[in-house]
Amino acid sequence: MTTFCGGIDLGGTKIEARLFTGPQVESHSFHRIDTPTDSFDAMVAALIEQIHWLWGQAGQDIPVGVCMPGVIDPRSGACHAANIPCNGQSIQDALHHKLGKTLPVLNDAMAFTMSEAHHGAGHGAQSVFGLIMGTGIGGGYVLSGDAAFRYNGLSVEIGHIGVPARALDRNGLPSLPCGCGKSGCYETYISGRGLENLAKHLTGSKIAAPEISDHSSCDQIMKIWADIAAECIYTAQFMLDPSAIILGGGVSRIAGVIDMIYDQFEDLRFADIPAPTIALAQHGDSSGARGAAIAAQKAAAA
Ligand SMILES: [Zn+2]
CATH class of the missing domain: 3.30.420.40 (ATPase, nucleotide binding domain)
Incomplete structure (x- = not known):
């Protein structure tokens, strides 16, 4: 059957x-x-x-x-x-x-992470942090195969944690206003809109995220993007120390993002602690529905 x-x-x-x-x-x-x-x-x-x-x-x-x-x-x-x-x-x-x-x-970010933890890019990992880099930033955390209990029902709202002052300083970036009402949040630099913010800051002109790869300043924009993204991964490592970090969303589909983040992470690494394992999501746009289906299957079996 x-x-x-x-x-x-x-x-x-x-x-x-x-x-x-x-x-x-x-x-x-x-x-x-x-x-x-x-x-x-x-x-x-x-x-x-x-x-x-x-x-x-x-x-x-x-x-x-x-x-x-x-x-x-x-x-x-x-x-x-x-x-x-x-x-x-x-x-x-x-x-x-x-x-x-x-x-x-x-x-939905918790569902994305559930999906990738079960026969996805995080399969077999004891703890999985899912990081969705789309129009905004979403995060989820799965422990031993289940969505981690969150006291207030928050997902991992890493997109609205402030980028460290050191990272803004070394890249000459201002603290940009965020839709949440605060400023300097990761989302305003590393989401799709964040990429556009970086492009505007560096070139002075408005460039849509999908067109950045063809722009003459692309390498410079992406290097700063990867540096802030590596800081975000560093924050996740220090807070959650997950076995695997799985990236999803439109920005994660830019060619070579994982290598770019690993390169920048080398300068951030703490003592002898290695970089976390980072992989790209395997289930694409169906991940939210798939994670919800897995949660339902688990609830029915419990
Ligand atoms: Zn924010």
Whole structure:
């Protein structure tokens, strides 16, 4: 008999349901709909539509998990996200009320890390730190195969930790304002938008992130990017000391990023402690849904 599980990636514009199969949780099929943004009830109805799609595809009520950006309070289930109409309400409670089942609902960066820790780039590692470098920065932490408990439901918000003064000083960088209301956060230098900030600072002109690789100042921009990214990895190593660090998101797909970070990390290394093991994610854009599906499978087996 085929083993199925399902994951739903709830985003600000799309809700993606993805069916997975087999012991390695391989992607089988997917279905995307627009995210209703006008009310919580409409969004929950859309989630239920997607859950029924997964159950219909599998021919049975399989385990299904949901991931979303933002903060999910582990005690109350209250969800807070910038682009999703949850307004502090519990998605888990709303689904339980309609379906009579408890589905895991987890942060999407934690789901990404769950995915990579199970038959992904972090497979077999006892502790995995996932670092998503997309438009913004996301982080997740998986210990012994499970999403690490987070007291306030925060994921690893390393993107909103300040870059050390030493790194701004040696690169001649200002403390740039961040969307979170503070300034000098890692996100403002090493995300996709951060790359654009670095390009603007160095060249004086606005260059879109995908066009930086063709620009005459590309090497200079990327060297500073890699230096700040190495500081971010150093912060993660000192805080979490993970067995493996897995990079995902659009910025991680720039050719040679891992070698660039390792080169810069040599100057930061503490005493004889080696650089952490850094690898690129293997499951691409399906990682959020896949991690949610794995969390659901584990919850069903517990
Ligand atoms: Zn910030």
